[in-house]
Amino acid sequence: MELVNLKIASERVSFGEAVQRGLGQEQGLFFPEAIPQLPLDEAFWQLDFVGRAERVLGAWLADELGQDNVSALVRDAFHFAAPLVKANERQYCLELFHGPTLAFKDFGARFLAQCLSLLAKDKKMTILTATSGDTGAAVADAFYGIDNINVVVLYPDGGISQLQEKMFCTLGNNIKTLAVKGSFDDCQALVKAAFSNPELKAQFGLTSANSINIARLVAQICYYFEALAQLPAEQRDNAVFAVPSGNFGNLTAGLLAKAMGAPIKRFVAATNNNDTVPRYLQSGVWEPRDVFATLSNAMDVTSPNNWPRVEALCEQQGWPLADIGAEKVDEAQTQARMKAMHAEGYLSEPHAAVASEALVRQLQDGEVGVFLGTAHPAKFQGAVEEVLELDVPLPPALAAVVDKPILSEKLDANYEALAAYLQRAL
DSSP: OEEEESSOTTOEEEHHHHHHHOSOGGGOOEEESSOOOOOOOHHHHHSOHHHHHHHHHHHHHHHHHOHHHHHHHHHHHOOSOOOEEEOSSSEEEEEOOOSTTSBTHHHHHHHHHHHHHHHHTTOOEEEEEEOSSHHHHHHHHHHTTOTTEEEEEEEETTSSOHHHHHHHSSOOTTEEEEEEESOHHHHHHHHHHHHTOHHHHHHHTEEOOSTTSHHHHHHHHHHHHHHHHHSOGGGGGGEEEEEEOSSSHHHHHHHHHHHHTOOEEEEEEEEOSOOHHHHHHHHSOOOOOOOOOOSSGGGOOSSOTTHHHHHHHHHHHTOOGGGSEEEEOOHHHHHHHHHHHHHTTOOOOHHHHHHHHHHHHHOOTTOEEEEEEOBOGGGGHHHHHHHHTSOOOOOHHHHTTTTSOOOOEEEESSHHHHHHHHHHHO
């Protein structure tokens, strides 16, 4: 698997090098030069999730890592389900929150951890990553206690739910957490700045666990095929996926699945009030604005890192950008959709409700909608209980951390403060 730096086309690297480096020169994203095609015979659809994921990821990585290694990585990373649950007559939810930290990030983070353990061996490394809520917990859980790997997670102070914070800021050991006085975009900018300093990067062996890391993205491809496998065969060619979108890694993975041959009819990028992409697709003007705090806080991103990959993939495949649907769903509409879904018998948190509302607006006759359920409703207990006026019990993973103290340090949103922290803490 060869990848090219989207900013410097002459920089080409292997999968192993891209995983360990995270970003290329000048903060460029690594992008695959070619998309492998996957034979989709009936036997493929009859496989279980792990067997199917072995085939999907083997198409990308077997030449470099060997199929036996790929299969071992998959088996060690994916030991939880991704059920497709009917939410109403026209919509299904792909529930991606049945992993250890109750969010879709478990798929990518655990696969990344397995890849780095294989590739880095005894080399000391530091995972430096930003989170808008769920990446932090998934990465912390995946790397907790691994020898020779430290994890430093930056998140917006006061910008994530308390239960999200408790999931990864109570661990200690090799997990360091920093509450940044700013937005997720500020956190993301600090990570990029650190990666742009070659001395700092070399000193601490920096790599990232955000969806800028290619290992995260290829892992997420697998659950799009899983959703299609669980649909009735006659509906697969008419599936429309609505993706709750913040940093746009999930949509990128879905488009990669389609490029591999997944019979996905089309995609809808669903955002909250932080609607840079819907405005861009309508006007052609890229105009990030100040971050707007919403109930769907993991999507409170105005400069999505993965958008250059979306554009590169559409250009590579000859797909017009206009083929991607886009919807902005505001706070009142999010709450109204949560209530409507509950009345239909499905309990949803705000992110999935944004995606479901996008399907309500965009589904055409004969189409079937699949929206991604990216987090367990209990991770947004306060918002769900307030909107729906009911009690949401905590699953064991959350109940276990609710009374633990937060171990985070506060950090000003400037590079010098981050560099000083790394020198002191690592």
